[in-house]
Amino acid sequence: MGKVYRARDSRTGAAVALKVFFPDTTVSAQQQDDLLARFQKEASVLTTIQHPNIVGIHEVGSYQGQEYIAMEYLDGPNLKDLLAMGVAFSVQDTVDIGVQALSGLEACHNAGVIHRDIKPANIVKLASGVVKLADFGIARILTDATISRTGTVVGTPNYMSPEQVRGGEITPGSDLFSLGIVLYEMLTKHKPFDAENITAIMYNVVNLAAPPASFYDEEIPKAIEHVLARAMRKIPSERYQCARDFQRDLLAFDADVPISEGTVATNARAENAPPEAALAQSGNVVYCIDCGAANNPKNLICARCYRQLVKREAAIRLAESMLKAPSPEMRSDRMLTAVLNFILALLVLAVIYLFFRT
Numbered sequence: 001m002g003k004v005y006r007a008r009d010s011r012t013g014a015a016v017a018l019k020v021f022f023p024d025t026t027v028s029a030q031q032q033d034d035l036l037a038r039f040q041k042e043a044s045v046l047t048t049i050q051h052p053n054i055v056g057i058h059e060v061g062s063y064q065g066q067e068y069i070a071m072e073y074l075d076g077p078n079l080k081d082l083l084a085m086g087v088a089f090s091v092q093d094t095v096d097i098g099v100q101a102l103s104g105l106e107a108c109h110n111a112g113v114i115h116r117d118i119k120p121a122n123i124v125k126l127a128s129g130v131v132k133l134a135d136f137g138i139a140r141i142l143t144d145a146t147i148s149r150t151g152t153v154v155g156t157p158n159y160m161s162p163e164q165v166r167g168g169e170i171t172p173g174s175d176l177f178s179l180g181i182v183l184y185e186m187l188t189k190h191k192p193f194d195a196e197n198i199t200a201i202m203y204n205v206v207n208l209a210a211p212p213a214s215f216y217d218e219e220i221p222k223a224i225e226h227v228l229a230r231a232m233r234k235i236p237s238e239r240y241q242c243a244r245d246f247q248r249d250l251l252a253f254d255a256d257v258p259i260s261e262g263t264v265a266t267n268a269r270a271e272n273a274p275p276e277a278a279l280a281q282s283g284n285v286v287y288c289i290d291c292g293a294a295n296n297p298k299n300l301i302c303a304r305c306y307r308q309l310v311k312r313e314a315a316i317r318l319a320e321s322m323l324k325a326p327s328p329e330m331r332s333d334r335m336l337t338a339v340l341n342f343i344l345a346l347l348v349l350a351v352i353y354l355f356f357r358t
Helices: 029-048 079-084 091-110 162-166 172-188 198-207 222-231 243-254 261-271 276-281 312-324 328-357
Strands: 002-008 015-021 057-063 066-072 123-125 131-133
Touching (some): 079 123, 079 172, 091 222, 162 198, 222 261
Antiparallel strands (some): 057 066
């Protein structure tokens, strides 16, 4: 919807980020109006919220009909850049970033604002160690449904909550789900619901549980694993209900004290989900060819070994089809082998005949 320039405030001499509204000229007039509304919404949100963990705003205005926002210049990399550079985040680093991001989200939610696009690219860590939330272009003000309506999917698929994917009602818990994904990726170097295309990613977000963080790194503490698992629950009521609760569990881990009983209990219920035996008795089941676990037919990843689900029935059908109807390549290979064996047999007989004749 625009361009961002590094500029200098002529009054103070401070560097600022100047975001100017320059919509894509190929979009329709209606789309340009919608983009302008979002641009103005971002300015409105940022002027409403002043917090150390949210990008600051200096000025909003229009110059010769050109809308602009002068924002705090963030001199530091975002988490997406750090992950791309291969930076290894320790558990303590992850907790520190998570606690600060949650402080910013708490300020947003208390002001009635849902960010809706929490992802590594929108979390910046300054050289001072301060973490800032940025890019409120698609934020939703809870009392305003004119721009973002129920039924509209807006966000970044890898970091969306299930209700965002479905186009359902968005709550503060949606931001907490997204932040849980970010912290998971920082610790494991893997996106929990990744896939080869957007459709598969969205399916995984809605239907599949994320592999435990320790699946990728056995050194990750169980307490942190429980915290992340609770943050990424599919059902909003089973997640953290506010940023402060999420933050409290992260701080409890950092202080080496037990995390809240509710977090452990929530994850214990998930771990005690319907056993494979019960699933198998239901008859509506497929088996993983790698570990043999019973799985829901809709699963794309095995619930036990977390490998891509190669279904046993499909493998058996493939083997049977190969036995019943060999491929043309297989038939030609067999024919060549038979011919060579026949020629070899003739040569052996010829050698024997010549030997006895002499």
